[in-house]
Amino acid sequence: MSQLLAEWREKKHREDEQLHDQLRGAVTAGRVALFTDPKVLDFQGSPVHQHWDxxxxxxxxMTLALIVLLATNVVVGIVVMTLCTLAHVFGSRHYVAWRLKFRAQAYMLTDVIQFQTLWQMGGVAMVVKGGNEPPCLAPKGDWRKFIRRNLGEGEAPRREQLANAPVPTQHVPEYTPPPVVEMEPEPDPFPFADAVQPDPVPPQPMEPEAPRTHWESIDDDPPRDAVMPPDHRPQ
Known part of the structure; x- marks a missing residue:
């Protein structure tokens, strides 16, 4: 179990180094800017603190004011000392912040371990220049997701099998796709009732009119059932 944990930590460290290399290249190219807060990082014991600042x-x-005082007179020396004091009160914090940012950036870009050490202390922010991405603030911000989201994944991590990883003993069945059922063509729809025409009925043969055997009216011709002898007239 301890060996598996050690291998996992080593793999995680390699991924962090790849992300740190991406961040170093982006900061050098000017795509990402690092900002520091002197109120958080400027204290005794901080890796980026320098008391000489x-x-x-x-x-x-004070040395300049003393030289002016000795070279001129007391009035000019007091005026110069007052100006130097005001310059120190209002300008020293900007100088300390500039020096602290310079050292913090150099410290964080040197190694991923130093980067994580300073990130856990807080007082650091990463900002993408020319974008709408909100800054990633230390220590609560996830710097790994910030780099992946804005700088890409970089080199795809290789999938390495752990040396003591358990091997599955059960056989995993292969997936067989279901058979494709062919749908039968739909039958033609039945015609509407008003569109159905009955078969034409053949006409019935007309029977000849039966000869009459009697007169039905005085205007009728004589019936033809009687054979009339031909009219023999002398020629």
Whole structure:
């Protein structure tokens, strides 16, 4: 079990290194920008803290004011010292923030372990330039999903089988597609009742009129049942 866990961690570390390489290339190309918050990262013990960022500007300004004081008079020296004090009060925080951002970016892009260390501390944000993607804020933001969504998957991770992975003993049946049933053609629809025409009835043969045996009217011709002798007239 411990060996399986070690192999899983190693595989996860390789995936994180690939994502970190993508992020380094995007930051170098200017596609992604890193922002830092000095209020969160600038403390004693932080990997990106440098106490000289606070002491060096103050020391330089006070040295300049002292040189002006000694070179001129007290009034000019006091004026210059006042101006240096105001410059330190209002300008030192911008200088410290600039130096902190520079060191934090160099620290995070050096190694994926250092990136995760500083990301878990918070005070870091990743922003895609020229896009509508909301920034990914540390430590609650998922930097892995942010890189996959905006920079792509990169090199597809290889599917490696673990050395001590359990082998299934049951045979997995092959999937057989169901048979294709051919549908019979639909029969022709029956014609409507008004469209059905009956078969024509052949005409009945007309029987000749039976000869009459008697007169029905005085205007009728004599019946023909009697054979009339021919009229023998002398020629």
């Amino acid at each position: 606070h002491l060096l500007p103050l020391t330089g300004l």
